[in-house]
Amino acid sequence: MIFNLANPLRFQRLIEKIEPITLNIAIILLLVGLFFCFFGSPPDYLQGETVRIMYIHVPCAWFSLMIYSIIALCSIFSIVFKHTLADLISRSCAPIGACFTLATLLSGSIWGKPTWGTWWVWDARLTSELVLLVIYLGLIIINNAYEDKSKADRYSSILAIIGIINLPIIKWSVDWWSTLHQPASISKFSSPSIDPSMLLPLFIMTFSFFFFFISILLVRVRGEIIQRKIEVIRFNRMV
Amino acid sequence: MGKNKVKLDFFKLVKREIRIMLKNFSIIYSFSTFFVIASLIFVFSVNDISYVKIFYKSIVWIVLIFSIMLVSENFLNDDFKDGSLKELQFLGFSEESIIVSKSIAMWVMIMIPMLFLVPLVFVFFQITLHELISLLINLFLATPSLTLISILSSLFSVQLKRNKIIQFVIILPFFVPMIIFTTSTGTLFESYNLNENQFLILIGIFFITLPVCLLAGKLIMREINK
Numbered sequence: 001m002i003f004n005l006a007n008p009l010r011f012q013r014l015i016e017k018i019e020p021i022t023l024n025i026a027i028i029l030l031l032v033g034l035f036f037c038f039f040g041s042p043p044d045y046l047q048g049e050t051v052r053i054m055y056i057h058v059p060c061a062w063f064s065l066m067i068y069s070i071i072a073l074c075s076i077f078s079i080v081f082k083h084t085l086a087d088l089i090s091r092s093c094a095p096i097g098a099c100f101t102l103a104t105l106l107s108g109s110i111w112g113k114p115t116w117g118t119w120w121v122w123d124a125r126l127t128s129e130l131v132l133l134v135i136y137l138g139l140i141i142i143n144n145a146y147e148d149k150s151k152a153d154r155y156s157s158i159l160a161i162i163g164i165i166n167l168p169i170i171k172w173s174v175d176w177w178s179t180l181h182q183p184a185s186i187s188k189f190s191s192p193s194i195d196p197s198m199l200l201p202l203f204i205m206t207f208s209f210f211f212f213f214i215s216i217l218l219v220r221v222r223g224e225i226i227q228r229k230i231e232v233i234r235f236n237r238m239v
Numbered sequence: 240m241g242k243n244k245v246k247l248d249f250f251k252l253v254k255r256e257i258r259i260m261l262k263n264f265s266i267i268y269s270f271s272t273f274f275v276i277a278s279l280i281f282v283f284s285v286n287d288i289s290y291v292k293i294f295y296k297s298i299v300w301i302v303l304i305f306s307i308m309l310v311s312e313n314f315l316n317d318d319f320k321d322g323s324l325k326e327l328q329f330l331g332f333s334e335e336s337i338i339v340s341k342s343i344a345m346w347v348m349i350m351i352p353m354l355f356l357v358p359l360v361f362v363f364f365q366i367t368l369h370e371l372i373s374l375l376i377n378l379f380l381a382t383p384s385l386t387l388i389s390i391l392s393s394l395f396s397v398q399l400k401r402n403k404i405i406q407f408v409i410i411l412p413f414f415v416p417m418i419i420f421t422t423s424t425g426t427l428f429e430s431y432n433l434n435e436n437q438f439l440i441l442i443g444i445f446f447i448t449l450p451v452c453l454l455a456g457k458l459i460m461r462e463i464n465k
Contacts, residue, residue: 134412145405155395169416
């Protein structure tokens, strides 16, 4: 099944079918999620209304890491099997991941001002997330720097693999160093230290962001496939 | 017998790199000059020298990173352009041995002379002898990792025809952990919490950087020669 879909043309046909569905699900979940965020969940006893920023900040942070993991996985796949689809996915993921990381940092800053009293602190979690953004920017730049796209894909794969080092640092920075950023409260092994009334909107928003990410990714991959087709046609005409 | 030959070949390679560096003495000269002038500019830019005394470590590190980035651009470019990079691989030298030999040559010919320039900073920045020793140990232990990363950055930029600034953007995030650890270990040393574990962190960083850079470097070199 997977190897059958690994053909870019077959994958493009699949994209055309599932892309509108994922976008519609994302929009519906976003509307439901936003309703729960603003009206269906209580304000925090300590943070007050600012806690609602968490419903955007936390999913964005999760996706910034998840998208990088996808890029890294595709990069390994691309280097080992030299598969075009893996290159296309990792190339398409980079700008989306950068946007999610930027959203994480911006929403965190907006939350940090009333809660911590400052827009920014040089905390281990924040710094490592900022480094992740810079790595994403590096990937985007490298993807556009080389005239030969296959070469650019290979170099960005190598850079993505080196950047994996940053992922565990971001994840466990709050445990390794004494940071201002609070430790994990949802993904704890015992039980989440968050009230179910807040957990529900958070999960709805997470699923909404997930489908949004999938739909954007599919659009970008389709765009990349079409662009490469055009390049092949142009090249054939020149020959 | 076979092992001895490999050893001999590797030392020949290192010798070759050092000889090339000596021939291109302008690289060492421009690096040293840039290092001193850029450090001086910092002193001129602040009116009160006490600020420089506080931030001297950061200044030295920033200047060092920028100067090494400037030099590393040419480091592999010449070998790539005249085809000797390909030739070395045809001769049977592994990608790893080429990277390690280049790193050793760069460290011996650029980093070690730079350590002799650091006492100049001692005069400009008016830091104490104790702070100077701490800075020298820091630089001595951290520069091998710095060299490896800069070799990697030059490998990334070898095939770029335009916009060489990309190499800085790509590689700068990887200097972040190094800067954090090197400056913090220096501070711990100066506060007389003398403990060899703090310097072991720098050696640890080197042992993380070495395999990562060798693996990435090998993959890039294979891509270059395609």
